[in-house]
Amino acid sequence: MMYEFAYVRPASLEDAVRALRMHSEAKPLAGGMSLLSAMKLRLAAPTHLVDLGRLDGLAGIAGNNQAITIGAMTRHADVAASPIVREAIPALAVLAGDIGDRQVRHRGTLGGSVANADPAACYPAAVLGLAGTIITDRRHIGSDDFFRGLYETALETDEIVAAVEFTRPARAGYMKFPHPASRFALVGVFVAEFGAGNVRVAVTGAGPRVFREARLEAALAKEFTPTVASAVAVSAEGLNSDRAASAEYRAHLVSVMAARAVAWALAPTSQS
Amino acid sequence: MKTAVSIIVNDRRCETEVPTTMLLVDFLREVAGSKGTVVGCDTGQCGCCTVHVDGDAVKSCTMLTAQADGASILTIEGLASADGMHPMQRAFHEHHALQCGYCTAGIVMNAVDIVTKHHELDERTIRRLIEGNLCRCTGYSNIVDAILEAAREAKRGA
Incomplete structure (x- = not known):
């Protein structure tokens, strides 16, 4: 049973920010897939929930030749099915279509995932790998500055993610090794090539937060092939070690998943 | 703390006040009387509480009743027709x-x-x-x- 809280349903993004500012222990509620679960376990106890569910302006997908912009309240199922995303960044559509399970994808949102910054969530890898920009109610934050630590981002306590802009890559791929029980990424790797010599590699699940893997980026910038990725020895230093996998095993999985992601990027299919 | 909701369950409108903490699955079982929807794990894993909210399958144990305000819900009781089973x-x-x-x-x-x-x-x-x-x-x-x-x-x- 959750602790008591007041339920607030703002009519605008400004009202939502105001509600957060008024109550220091208030939290914005997006799809609730992580927050409500945490509240049921009494791991979170906000005094107020500010439900963003009726802010229709926060949901939707738009694209141009350089980038696509996805509203924070857009559900995973809608990203996965979007013709715009599937055409511009198929790896992102496949990633969204493989988060959790389909019931979760009908509720979970991009903004919720990014703001929560779960160290094993899939979306942060895409945001960082695609040189994304987090657009909030007040500013733009580059993905390299956004993810700070375990469930920790650059967001102020009263700041709300409105949308995320993803740079269109020449090609990209995402592969994860799912945790056998939770299906979160034990290790997930997003690779993106933005033209010759410009490659980003973002890793989720392996460490306390999503991070870029410099050695893989340098090697793949020279030659974007699976063989090159699997030859890179990733350091286990600072990686997570738990019942499911040691740090050394996770380090090994990073180059294996990177190689598979590159292979997918070179020959995309509709499934991961 | 309470909140007012108006929710359609299997074509029947239900207008009432519920505790803000009430999960949709508890509303369906205890308020709307749809006991066919059950709680398995209560942690969003098992899917026993799956219902349709505005045409999408979701886990009703991981949704507040307040979030379903204005929605139309289909539960197992609403599947069969006069002609028999779905x-x-x-x-x-x-x-x-x-x-x-x-x-x-x-x-x-x-x-x-x-x-x-x-x-x-x-x-x-x-x-x-x-x-x-x-x-x-x-x-x-x-x-x-x-x-x-x-x-x-x-x-x-x-």
Whole structure:
């Protein structure tokens, strides 16, 4: 049973920010897939929930030749099915279509995932790998500055993610090794090539937060092939070690998943 | 603390005040009287509480009743028509796709949504799409067979 809280349903993004500012222990509620679960376990106890569910302006997908912009309240199922995303960044559509399970994808949102910054969530890898920009109610934050630590981002306590802009890559791929029980990424790797010599590699699940893997980026910038990725020895230093996998095993999985992601990027299919 | 909601459950409107902490599954069972929707794990894993909210299968244990204000909900009780069982229910019956039956309502609700939205279904795809439903008895084989059968029937009828 959750602790008591007041339920607030703002009519605008400004009202939502105001509600957060008024109550220091208030939290914005997006799809609730992580927050409500945490509240049921009494791991979170906000005094107020500010439900963003009726802010229709926060949901939707738009694209141009350089980038696509996805509203924070857009559900995973809608990203996965979007013709715009599937055409511009198929790896992102496949990633969204493989988060959790389909019931979760009908509720979970991009903004919720990014703001929560779960160290094993899939979306942060895409945001960082695609040189994304987090657009909030007040500013733009580059993905390299956004993810700070375990469930920790650059967001102020009263700041709300409105949308995320993803740079269109020449090609990209995402592969994860799912945790056998939770299906979160034990290790997930997003690779993106933005033209010759410009490659980003973002890793989720392996460490306390999503991070870029410099050695893989340098090697793949020279030659974007699976063989090159699997030859890179990733350091286990600072990686997570738990019942499911040691740090050394996770380090090994990073180059294996990177190689598979590159292979997918070179020959995309509709499934991961 | 309470909040006012107006929710349609199986074509019947329900207007009332509920505690802000009330989960949708508890509203369906205790307020709307739809006891066919059950709680399995209460942590969003097992899918026993799956219902349709505005046409999408969701886990009603991980949604506040307040979030469903204004929504139209379909539960297992709303599936059958005057002519008898829904084709998915019939397929589950014919393929013996249940043993203890506790997960069945949730799986049937997800399966109905799957067949409505996916027109090319094979065994691998179905297994992937029912990842959000756990069954501890059957081993899933008969469940997959039942969904395949219902999908074929839906295609013939389309």
